[in-house]
C-alpha cells in the first residue's frame with residue numbers, strides 16, 4: 001500500500017509538472033504574440049527612399065557626447081558610426097568648461113570631425129565650437145559665457161532651450177547667442193517621460209519594442225514640437241539667429257537618474273549613435289564641396305553654419321532630402337540664412353524633393369502665408385515689407401514635427417532698427433574707499449593687496465593664490481567699505497587689468513549678520529580697460545532676500561576671484577584703479 005501510494009503520488013507529480021510547463025509555455029506564447037502584435041501595430045513607417053536630387057548640401061551631425069564626457073563611445077567609433085549613417089561631418093560637444101585644447105579638425109573614417117564643448121551656464125547649456133581653448137574656465141551667467149565665446153571667435157548655440165528639466169532649459173533671451181536648437185531628441189524624451197498620465201510613458205515603452213526593427217524611424221517618431229518658436233522669431237525680427245538641430249547623442253540611457261548628474265554605471269547603450277545619426281541631420285550649403293583637407297574643409301563648413309545656410313531634416317523618415325529656398329527683390333537674390341534689404345515686392349522660391357503627400361508651409365514670422373501639398377517647385381509672391389520668411393515641409397498623417405525646417409530669410413528695413421535704449425550719461429562720481437578696505441579669502445587661499453596713489457590715480461593691486469585640490473569654495477577678494485550705503489548711485493566705474501585674461505566678479509554685500517550678495521562679472525586682460533557695472537544689472541549670488549540689492553544697506557563692494565572662472569591652485573594679480581560710485 002505504502003509503495004503503491006508512493007507511486008501514485010509521483011505519477012501525480014509528473015502530471016502536475018507537465019501541466020505547469022504547458023501553462024507556462026502557453027503564457028509565454030501569448031505574451032510573445034502580444035508583443036509581436038503590438039510591434040507590428042505600432043511600428044513606425046519604413047524609411048521612404050527619395051529620388052536623389054543633389055542640392056549640394058553637406059549633411060552632418062552637431063551636438064554629440066563621446067566617452068570624454070557622458071557619452072558611451074570614443075570619437076573614433078562615433079565617426080565610424082557617422083560614416084555608416086552616410087554623414088560627412090560631426091561636431092563633438094562634450095561637457096566641459098572650454099579649457100581643454102580642442103582636437104584640430106581631422107578626418108576619421110572619412111568623416112570630418114570638429115571638436116567643441118557644451119558649457120553649463122547659470123541659464124542653461126551653451127554648445128560652442130570653432131574656437132581655441134579658453135584661458136580660464138567658462139561658466140557663470142550665460143551672458144558672460146556668450147561674451148567669452150564671441151571673444152574667442154567661437155560659434156555658440158543655445159542648447160535644448162525648451163528642456164523640461166529646469167537646470168537644462170535655456171532662459172537667457174537677451175544676450176547675443178548665435179544659434180538655437182529647435183530640435184533635440186533628448187528634450188523630446190524628457191517631455192514624454194514627464195507628461196502627466198500614461199500617454200508619454202506608453203510611447204517610450206512602445207519605442208523600446210519598436211527600436212530594434214526600425215531604430216531611426218522610432219527616434220524620429222518620439223520627437224516633440226519645439227515650444228520656443230515664438231521666442232526665436234521674436235529675436236529673428238531684430239537679428240539673425242541660426243536655427244539648428246542638435247542630436248545631443250550620448251548613446252546611453254541611464255537606468256537610475258539622469259546622465260547629466262549621475263555617475264551610475266547602470267546604463268544601456270541606447271539609442272545607438274548610428275541610429276541617432278540616421279534619424280536627423282543638418283544639411284549645410286557650402287561655397288565648395290569638401291576637398292579632403294580637414295582644416296580648410298572645417299573653415300568652409302563653419303562659413304556655411306555661421307551664415308545659417310542650413311536646414312534640418314528628419315532623414316530617418318524620408319531621404320536623402322534636397323531643398324532650396326531663395327528670396328529675390330530689386331536688390332538681388334539671397335539664400336536661407338541671409339538678410340535682404342527691403343526694396344520692392346519679394347518673390348520666394350522653394351524647391352524640394354518632398355514626397356507628394358507632404359505639405360510645404362511658408363511662414364512669415366508667426367503667420368502661415370502659404371500651405372501647399374505636393375509642391376516640388378513653389379513660387380510665393382510676398383509683400384515689400386520687412387519680414388522673416390521660413391519654410392517647413394510637413395508629412396501627412398498628423399506628424400508632430402516637420403520633416404524639414406529651413407533657416408529664415410530676413411528682409412530688413414532700409415532704415416536701421418531702433419537703437420538700444422541708451423543710459424543717461426554719468427554726471428557725478430564719488431571715489432570708493434575713502435574709509436577702509438581689506439582683503440578676504442577662504443581658509444585654503446591667500447590674498448594680499450597694496451594701494452598706490454600717483455598722478456590722480458589710486459590703484460589697488462590684489463595678489464591672490466586660490467587653494468589647490470578639489471574645488472570647494474576657494475576665493476580671494478579685495479573688499480572696499482561703503483559704510484553709508486550706495487543709495488542714489490547708478491553704477492560702479494573703475495579701470496582694471498590683470499596679469500592674464502580672466503574674469504573678476506564685482507559684488508555688493510549687504511549689512512545683515514548673514515549678508516546677501518549680488519554680482520556682475522567683468523572680463524580683464526593685460527591692458528587697462530574702463531569697466532562699468534550698473535547697479536540695476538547685478539544678479540543675486542545664491543539666494544538673496546530680494547532680487548535687487550537694497551542700495552542703502554550695501555556695506556561693501558568686493559572684487560572677487562573665485563571658482564566660477566578660475567581654477568583651484570591659480571595664482572595671479574589684478575590691478576583696480578580709481579573705483580568710484582557714479583550717477
Ligand SMILES: [Zn+2]
Pocket residue numbers: 118125159160168
Ligand atoms: Zn545639454
Ligand SMILES: [Zn+2]
Pocket residue numbers: 063065118159248
Ligand atoms: Zn548635450
